[in-house]
Amino acid sequence: MQRLTIATRASPLALWQAEHVQTLLRDAHPQLAVELLRISTRGDQVLDRSLAKIGGKGLFIKELEVALMDGRADLAVHSFKDVPMQLEPQFEIGAVLEREDPRDCLVCSRFGSLQELPAGARVGTSSLRRELALRIHHPALRVGVVRGNVGTRLAKQDRGEFDALIMAAAGLKRLGLADRIRAILPTAQFLPAPAQGALAIEIRAGDNAVRALIAHLEHAPTRAATRAERMVSRALGGSCQVPLAAYAEVQGGELRLRAWAGNVARAQAVTAQATGSFDQAEALGRAVVDQMKAQGVEQLLAAALEADSSAGASSAEADSSAEAGSAEAD
Structure with missing residues (x-):
């Protein structure tokens, strides 16, 4: 192969992830032209409703899989936690990269920990998992839904829509926003989601040529x-x-x-x-x-x-x- 095309979502974090894989592949295969195919998925476009109402996590990868099947792309880079538990038989996970920090973190400008937040403070989160952890360990806090990419969520917190946010530390670190992390939350209370912090490379099932090119990333x-x-x-x-x-x-x-x-x-x-x-x-x-x-x-x-x-x-x-x-x- 002389050219390899990576399908990716168009959000800043997704692009960082795809560009990271692009750099690793170019370093390992200097003779190979590695390009990105940016795709806006329905999961990125619909931000006023929960994912459960519009189709679930698979909305973040369906359009990328279409690009794999019709030959526009050779592989797709995903946040592994957003990949459905069961892939369609025509696809496989060709490589799983070394994990970034899998823990949740607190984003807050005024307080240094969840314990310091006053009763009734509004905490934004994007998942039922984090909501349940908050309700069990910090029942005096209010929970509000926040969707959108990393920048959108941070902007909402900066505008005062939330007193604090609970986010994945990996995404903030990858985007150079580690300074927004006020505290890393203990896994004893905020156990991560399955595969949080890990990147997965999806390929067409049986595509031995692409699998060989990405094998060093496993x-x-x-x-x-x-x-x-x-x-x-x-x-x-x-x-x-x-x-x-x-x-x-x-x-x-x-x-x-x-x-x-x-x-x-x-x-x-x-x-x-x-x-x-x-x-x-x-x-x-x-x-x-x-x-x-x-x-x-x-x-x-x-x-x-x-x-x-x-x-x-x-x-x-x-x-x-x-x-x-x-x-x-x-």
Whole structure:
């Protein structure tokens, strides 16, 4: 191959990610022309409704997959946490890059921690997972939905629409905005989303030529960790409507997987953890899910989904509740 085209979303963070991969490929293959194909996805365009209402996280990758299938692109770069748990059979994840900081962080100009925020302070977030963590550990705070790319969210906080934001640290660091991070939130309270902070390269299934060109980008520990995390989400029907966290850390040559899932309205969550080898990553995920099921997680999630369905949609409750089902894109 003489030319390689990368499909990417048009948001600043997505472009940074694609340009990062572009640079790595050019360095490894100087003879190869590596170009970007910028695509605006429906997930980027519709910002006034939650993703659960307009189709879920897959809206961020569908148009990119069309470009792969019709030959306009050879690969697509994604924030791995925005990739659906089950890809269509004509696609595969050709490489998983080494993970950036997977943790959540506090963005706030006036206070240095969530504990310092006064009762009733409004905190913006884009996910049910973060909302549930806030309701469990900081019930005196109000939660509001905030969507849009990183710059849009920061601007809303700067205008005073929110007293603070909870965001992914990785996105801010990648965009050179680490100075906006007031505090890194402890994983004991704010466990990351499955695959948060990791980049995935999607290719056409069976495309051995492209797979060989990106093979040097593969990071085995991150692949194993995200495989375990995504198995938890897959086994529990993870979607934008399910508040779920799963995070696997490499400890002593093994994976330590922690996970929780729950019900925002009840401010309840079921937690579990297990340790296992890299080559048993998916089995580790299933073991954690079995623990959670034994504690009644299925009933807890079913009650949450039933309540959301009967309401017809997750509406804001006089600024006291985040709109349900928004993905953590960016």
